[in-house]
Amino acid sequence: MTKWFGLLAIVAVAHAQGRGGSSGLAMLRFGCSELSIDRIDPLVTPGQIPSPHVHQIVGGNAFNASMPSADISELATCTSCTFTENFSNYWTASVYFKARNGSYKRVPQMVNDAIGAANGGVTVYYTASGKGQATAFKPGFRMFSGDALRKISTGLGRNTQSCFRCYTGPNFQGNVQSPCFDPKLDTEGFPTTPCPGGIRTSVIFPVCWDGKNLDTPNHIDHVAHPVGGPASFAVTNGQCPTTHPVKIPQVHLEIVWDTTKFNNKEDWPVDGSQPLYLSNGDHTGFAQHGDYVFGWKGDALQRAMDNGCFAATCTAANLKTQAFPAANRCQVKKSVNEDYDGWVKELPGSDMAGMA
Numbered sequence: 001m002t003k004w005f006g007l008l009a010i011v012a013v014a015h016a017q018g019r020g021g022s023s024g025l026a027m028l029r030f031g032c033s034e035l036s037i038d039r040i041d042p043l044v045t046p047g048q049i050p051s052p053h054v055h056q057i058v059g060g061n062a063f064n065a066s067m068p069s070a071d072i073s074e075l076a077t078c079t080s081c082t083f084t085e086n087f088s089n090y091w092t093a094s095v096y097f098k099a100r101n102g103s104y105k106r107v108p109q110m111v112n113d114a115i116g117a118a119n120g121g122v123t124v125y126y127t128a129s130g131k132g133q134a135t136a137f138k139p140g141f142r143m144f145s146g147d148a149l150r151k152i153s154t155g156l157g158r159n160t161q162s163c164f165r166c167y168t169g170p171n172f173q174g175n176v177q178s179p180c181f182d183p184k185l186d187t188e189g190f191p192t193t194p195c196p197g198g199i200r201t202s203v204i205f206p207v208c209w210d211g212k213n214l215d216t217p218n219h220i221d222h223v224a225h226p227v228g229g230p231a232s233f234a235v236t237n238g239q240c241p242t243t244h245p246v247k248i249p250q251v252h253l254e255i256v257w258d259t260t261k262f263n264n265k266e267d268w269p270v271d272g273s274q275p276l277y278l279s280n281g282d283h284t285g286f287a288q289h290g291d292y293v294f295g296w297k298g299d300a301l302q303r304a305m306d307n308g309c310f311a312a313t314c315t316a317a318n319l320k321t322q323a324f325p326a327a328n329r330c331q332v333k334k335s336v337n338e339d340y341d342g343w344v345k346e347l348p349g350s351d352m353a354g355m356a
Contacts, residue, residue, distance in 0.1 A: 025129060025234075025310075026249075027311070028312075028314070029125050031082055031116060031124075031327075032122050033120065033121040037334065038054070038334040039349060042293070043219050044144070052280065053279040053281070055291075057332070058089070058122045059086070060073070060087030062075035062076035069214065069215065078329070080327050082116075082322055083319055086296050086297075086300070087296070090122055090253055090290065092289065094107070095276055095278060096276070096277045096347060100266075102345070104343065104345075105343050109256060110256050122254065124251070124254075125250070126250070126304065127236055127250040133237075134248055136305060137248060138214060140294070141215070142219060144218070145292075152284075154188065154286075156229070159230045159232050161204045162203050163179065163201075164285060165200040167195055167198050168196055174197070178234070179202040181232070190284065190285035192274045195259055198259050204231070204250065204252045205223070206223040207226065207240070207249075208248065209224075209247075224244035249301070253290050281350065
């Protein structure tokens with residue numbers, strides 16, 4: 001916890017010195033417990049059951065294979081996130097370990113640093129530079145970050161929008177620098193050696209919007225990066241292009257994978273190569289991606305961004321929260337009857353190879 005709050009202090013100082021605009025930096029950071037592990041994807045393959053690969057999903061219980069372009073907050077009755085007015089959904093590809101005998105097992109998620117008694121899940125950030133510096137999303141808004149077909153590096157260095165941190169020991173040892181900034185512990189692809197404390201995935205979304213479309217066919221074209229390139233973690237003061245002039249909060253997802261159970265090199269491939277796969281079949285890690293459907297109630301998110309809300313509570317914006325025992329109870333029954341926890345001969349959906 002000390003390391004995480006130290007990181008926040010560094011971020012706050014950077015913004016106060018001009019990197020992030022006004023001194024009213026807002027940064028929500030909160031946990032969302034596992035809502036479901038399932039092979040459905042209402043963005044990329046709406047209505048298709050099963051979808052090509054497994055996702056781990058958090059957020060409101062309105063999540064299903066066909067989510068309407070409506071106000072999701074009016075459809076959900078509970079959320080697995082600690083902010084009770086947040087019925088948004090967030091999902092990413094799962095991670096699998098491939099043993100030397102060729103069988104696969106899904107890597108379990110574990111609770112992130114300084115989150116609390118969550119049931120695995122995802123840590124979510126929303127960041128804005130100050131009051132009036134970001135326009136909250138509108139009902140029906142959705143977007144995608146990453147490329148499920150990528151097999152090579154983006155070459156963006158510290159400004160990559162997806163990276164993996166290799167913890168050096170238990171209790172998040174090595175968690176010192178900002179996400180994707182550590183030259184030794186952060187990699188755009190999967191770490192190539194065992195990670196003693198597990199692995200954290202970061203997925204960062206664009207911060208500019210065209211101001212018109214709540215979605216586009218590829219779920220990407222209505223959003224964009226600043227003219228200077230993708231924004232790194234918590235730096236949201238870049239100038240938006242004229243085609244996408246509206247600054248939106250920076251959404252950032254973190255998932256921690258408990259790979260410690262798979263660190264025995266005798267179980268790794270004979271050639272010593274890393275044994276991890278994304279659930280879409282990617283062996284590099286470059287194809288990690290994230291999906292987002294907005295579902296905050298009313299103006300709750302706008303109030304949070306305009307009132308300098310920080311971390312997991314915000315009295316200034318009167319945001320309501322719940323403890324994890326309540327958040328953990330919000331779940332959605334899986335749509336596809338598959339084994340997502342035992343050893344399997346093939347990745348679920350391997351018969352749909354080539355689909356995103």
